[in-house]
Amino acid sequence: MKQKDKFKETGNTRRTAKFRWLLASLCVWLLCAWVAQQPVPAKKAPAKAHTAAPVRRTTTTKKSVKAKAAAVVATETAPMDATALNAQGVVVDEATGLALGENMILVKGQCTVCHSSKLILQSHFDREKWVERIRWMQRTQKLWDLGETEKPILDYLVKNYGPIKTPFDGRRLPLETPKWHTR
Amino acid sequence: MKTNQSDASLFNRRGFLKTSSLATLTSLLGIPIAFADRLPKHYLPLVFRLDDPTNPMATKNKNMVVLNDKPWNVETPAYLLDDDVTPADKMFIRNNGQIPASIDLANWKLTINGESVKAPKTYTLAELKAKFKPYTYQLVVECGGNGRAGYFPKTAGNQWTEGGVSCAEWTGVRLKDILADVGITDTAVYIGYYGQDLHLSGDPNQPVISRGVPIAKALEDETLVAWAMNGQDIPLVHGYPLRLVIGGWPASVSGKWLHTIAIRNKVHDGAKMTGKSYRVPIHPVVPGVDPPDSDFKIIESMPVKSVITFPQTGLETPMGKPLALRGHAWAGDRVVKELYVSIDFGETWQKADLKTPKNRLAWQQWSAEVNFPIQGYYEVWARATDDKGVSQPMVMPQWNPEGYLNNACHRIAVKVV
Numbered sequence: 172m173k174q175k176d177k178f179k180e181t182g183n184t185r186r187t188a189k190f191r192w193l194l195a196s197l198c199v200w201l202l203c204a205w206v207a208q209q210p211v212p213a214k215k216a217p218a219k220a221h222t223a224a225p226v227r228r229t230t231t232t233k234k235s236v237k238a239k240a241a242a243v244v245a246t247e248t249a250p251m252d253a254t255a256l257n258a259q260g261v262v263v264d265e266a267t268g269l270a271l272g273e274n275m276i277l278v279k280g281q282c283t284v285c286h287s288s289k290l291i292l293q294s295h296f297d298r299e300k301w302v303e304r305i306r307w308m309q310r311t312q313k314l315w316d317l318g319e320t321e322k323p324i325l326d327y328l329v330k331n332y333g334p335i336k337t338p339f340d341g342r343r344l345p346l347e348t349p350k351w352h353t354r
Numbered sequence: 355m356k357t358n359q360s361d362a363s364l365f366n367r368r369g370f371l372k373t374s375s376l377a378t379l380t381s382l383l384g385i386p387i388a389f390a391d392r393l394p395k396h397y398l399p400l401v402f403r404l405d406d407p408t409n410p411m412a413t414k415n416k417n418m419v420v421l422n423d424k425p426w427n428v429e430t431p432a433y434l435l436d437d438d439v440t441p442a443d444k445m446f447i448r449n450n451g452q453i454p455a456s457i458d459l460a461n462w463k464l465t466i467n468g469e470s471v472k473a474p475k476t477y478t479l480a481e482l483k484a485k486f487k488p489y490t491y492q493l494v495v496e497c498g499g500n501g502r503a504g505y506f507p508k509t510a511g512n513q514w515t516e517g518g519v520s521c522a523e524w525t526g527v528r529l530k531d532i533l534a535d536v537g538i539t540d541t542a543v544y545i546g547y548y549g550q551d552l553h554l555s556g557d558p559n560q561p562v563i564s565r566g567v568p569i570a571k572a573l574e575d576e577t578l579v580a581w582a583m584n585g586q587d588i589p590l591v592h593g594y595p596l597r598l599v600i601g602g603w604p605a606s607v608s609g610k611w612l613h614t615i616a617i618r619n620k621v622h623d624g625a626k627m628t629g630k631s632y633r634v635p636i637h638p639v640v641p642g643v644d645p646p647d648s649d650f651k652i653i654e655s656m657p658v659k660s661v662i663t664f665p666q667t668g669l670e671t672p673m674g675k676p677l678a679l680r681g682h683a684w685a686g687d688r689v690v691k692e693l694y695v696s697i698d699f700g701e702t703w704q705k706a707d708l709k710t711p712k713n714r715l716a717w718q719q720w721s722a723e724v725n726f727p728i729q730g731y732y733e734v735w736a737r738a739t740d741d742k743g744v745s746q747p748m749v750m751p752q753w754n755p756e757g758y759l760n761n762a763c764h765r766i767a768v769k770v771v
Contacts, residue, residue, distance in 0.1 A: 339506045342749035346733060349668030349767045 268292055270331040274323040281320065285312065291332055298329045410453070410591035415443045421512045425449035425554060426591065430517035432764065433666035435682065438719055439492060440520040442589050448497050448518065450626060451562030452552040453591055454611055462595055464532075464579065468546070468616035472537035479581065479595060485535070486527035491576050491601070492716035494521045494684045496656050498604030498632050501760030504750055507642045509757030516661050516764050521682065521717045524599045526580030529615070530573040538569075538617050545572045546622035547598050547609030564624025565632070567600055567607050569617075571654075576601055576715050579612065601715030602686040604632050604653050604758075621652075634754040641753035655686030658746055659761040660693055660720070660738040667766035676723045677734075677768065683708065684717040685740035692739045693720040697732050697768075700748050706736075726770040737763040 253265040262271055267288035269275050282291060296304065302325065308314035317324060410426055411418070415434055421427040428447040435444065464482060467474035477485070497518035499511050512518075529545075546566035553560035571577065578599045581588065588594045593610030600607045606626060616622070626632065633650035660683035671677050683690040689711065694703035706722035726732060739745040746763045 341506075343762065344504060344506060344750075346667075346765050346767055351668045351670050351769060352666065353670050354666065 272327060272331060274327040277320050277324050278327055281317065281324070285314070291328070294328075294332050295335045296328070296332065297334050298325060301325055301328045301332075410447055410589070413443055413589065414447075418444070418446075419517070421514070425451055426453065427512045429512075429514055430520070431666075432516050432661050432663055432681075432766075434663075435517060435519070435661055436663040436680070438521075438682075439584065440522045441584060442522075442586070442592070445520045445522060445589075445592060446497070446518050447591055448512070448605060449551070449591075450606075451554055452556075454550045454552060457550075457590070457595060457611075459595055462613070464596060464612060465614045466532065466536045466617065467614065469619040470539045470542035470617040472539060475536045477532070482527055482532070482579065482596075483581070486531045488525055488527055489575075489578065490523055490525045491578065491599075491714075492521055492523050492712045493576060493578070493599050493601030494519065494656075494715060494717050495599065495601065495605045495608055496520075496659070496684070498606060498653055498656070498758045499756070500659075501762065502757035504760045504762055505753060505757045506750065507753075509755060511757050518605075519659075519661070519684075521684070522583050523585070524578055524580040525582035525585070526578040526596075526599070528575060529577045529579055529598070530575070532579060533573065533617070536617075541619040542569045542617050543620055544568055544618040544622045546616045546618055546624045546627070547607075547612055548614040548616070548624070549593075549597075549609045550611035550613055561625040563606065563609070563626040564622070565606050565609065565627050566616075566618070566622035566624070567603060567654075571600065571603065576713070579615075602655055602684075604656060606632055627652075630756055632758065633756070634752075634758055638752050639754070644755040653758060655688070656684075657759055657761045658685040658688065658690060658738050658740040658744055659683070660690070660736045660746065661764050662695075662734060662736050662766050665766065665768070667768075669766075670769045670771050671726075673726065673729045673770050676725050678721065678723050679706070679734060679736075680719070680721040681736060681764075682717040683720055683736075683738040684711075685738065685744075687715070688740040688742060688744075690718050690738045691741045691743075693718075693722075694737050694739075695722045695724060696735045696737070697724050697726065699733065700735060700737075703737065726768075729770045732768045732770060733765050734768055735763050735765050 254262050254271065255265040257263045257268055263269060264271060264275060264279060267279050267283055269279055269288055269291065278291070279288070282288070294304075305314065305317070305321070305325075309316070411420070411428070414428065415430075417431060417434060419429040419431060421429055426447050426449045430440075430444050430446045437444065459479075462479050463476050464479075465474060465476045497512075497514055500514045500518035501516060502509060502511055503513040503515045544566050546564055548564050549562070551562045552558065553562050566572075567577075579596060580593075580599045581596050583589070583592060588597060593608075593612070596612045597610045598608050598612055598615075621627075629647055630650050632653050634653060635645050636649050636651050637645070639645060660681060662679060662681040664680045665671075665677070669677075679695060683693050690708065693706040693708045695706055696703050704722060704724065706720040709719045711718045720736075724734065735748065737746045737748065746761050748763055750762055751760060
């Protein structure tokens with residue numbers, strides 16, 4: 172008698188428990204499926220977690236797990252703007268071709284207002300020369316005072332568009348500047 | 355020349371500073387020498403070489419360029435090479451090891467031995483001077499790496515510009531006369547010298563450099579076993595009391611502090627004779643490519659070269675006045691036939707007045723006068739052509755992994771104001 176009751180009770184408990192487990196498993200499965208559907212973030216994208224939802228979703232899945240998913244996905248987020256691979260196989264900003272990196276957005280935002288980014292892409296200057304270009308633009312082309320953004324912009328330009336570091340392929344190095352004298 | 359007190363007594367038999375020496379040094383310093391237990395064998399700390407007589411800079415022109423001070427490698431800027439005969443204070447210094455700390459002049463000997471002598475023989479300095487007729491020649495002694503600084507990609511080694519060269523007047527006896535006296539067999543192929551210089555590590559058993567030349571070059575009239583330079587004792591740094599002087603070949607064949615010459619029945623294989631030392635690739639290489647040892651050949655005659663010794667680069671000269679130029683030219687075993695200068699980067703060349711050498715293997719003086727069309731920046735380039743029609747290149751010549759033989763034409767900067 173006791174045993175029968177016990178079995179009956181256990182059976183009921185087991186059935187309910189089974190359903191709970193099934194439901195939980197289904198939820199986890201849905202969660203995993205949703206996560207798997209998310210686009211793979213770009214290789215060089217900064218691994219910053221932010222709460223903004225990533226763009227370019229190809230599918231949306233069950234809404235019930237969306238909130239949880241957003242928190243999980245925050246750790247593998249793509250950058251805000253679209254990226255692409257340039258001819259050299261480097262990942263760059265899709266719209267401008269500018270090298271990804273810290274402060275790229277400052278350059279994109281201010282420098283391409285007037286001229287194409289192609290002007291930057293074809294340049295290979297040291298810092299002194301970049302400063303000279305900026306001053307010339309400010310003097311003659313109505314470029315505004317860059318204020319606090321000038322240093323990070325220069326840092327970016329020198330890092331990504333500095334003098335070419337390929338081996339010297341000429342056949343004679345130039346003469347070194349001498350000490351001028353009159354003897 | 356005073357002999358120097360040997361500091362050998364400071365070291366024990368195994369080469370380490372004796373405990374008593376260390377105690378003395380420590381008390382002199384006032385503080386312990388940290389890492390004293392790690393001092394290399396035969397090494398005397400620099401601070402105690404206060405009046406180091408092996409410091410060659412004391413008697414050098416103060417504008418010489420020190421490329422290295424251990425070992426000593428010092429270059430002469432082109433404008434200091436202006437003398438027809440290079441004086442001691444403007445002679446470049448090239449060492450692979452340490453200058454000997456002490457010279458036992460009274461007991462100095464020259465031994466001739468090797469597989470291809472009839473019998474080994476030894477001479478004192480007095481015997482050499484008495485037995486053989488002395489000769490005096492002006493001889494070009496140029497470092498094989500002269501010009502190395504102009505190579506790209508950069509190579510290892512002292513970055514000589516154009517001042518690793520000298521032409522002093524050397525007095526001694528002909529090696530051929532000594533060898534005739536000793537007697538050599540017809541198996542003789544090469545000579546190899548041995549000198550008293552000390553290895554950088556201080557180990558007296560470690561050879562520094564021992565090079566040589568084929569027997570034909572050794573037997574030339576101008577190959578000297580010399581004891582005097584410009585009429586005086588050879589300065590210690592340049593090989594006192596006796597050295598080989600073999601003009602027109604890399605200076606490393608002119609062994610200093612000479613005590614032995616071996617007559618070999620094969621190509622000499624002493625220190626710095628093998629591997630890639632003083633060798634260039636047999637087959638020309640793309641710049642930056644370093645082939646295996648077996649692909650290298652020994653440098654023999656140096657190539658044609660010249661230097662502008664006046665004016666010094668950087669001259670500002672007034673418009674309308676002709677500019678006088680002068681310098682020297684040489685071509686290893688050959689003679690320089692023509693010297694040209696250009697003020698327009700090689701578009702046009704003007705022939706210079708070129709003198710004949712004082713004797714075979716001396717350098718040749720040249721002079722020219724140029725006029726500039728308008729104020730501005732110019733370069734004066736000088737280019738020599740030897741008696742086989744071979745000229746200096748205007749660009750970097752055949753690159754080689756050790757950076758030897760850069761004989762590209764010398765360039766100076768001039769501003770016409």
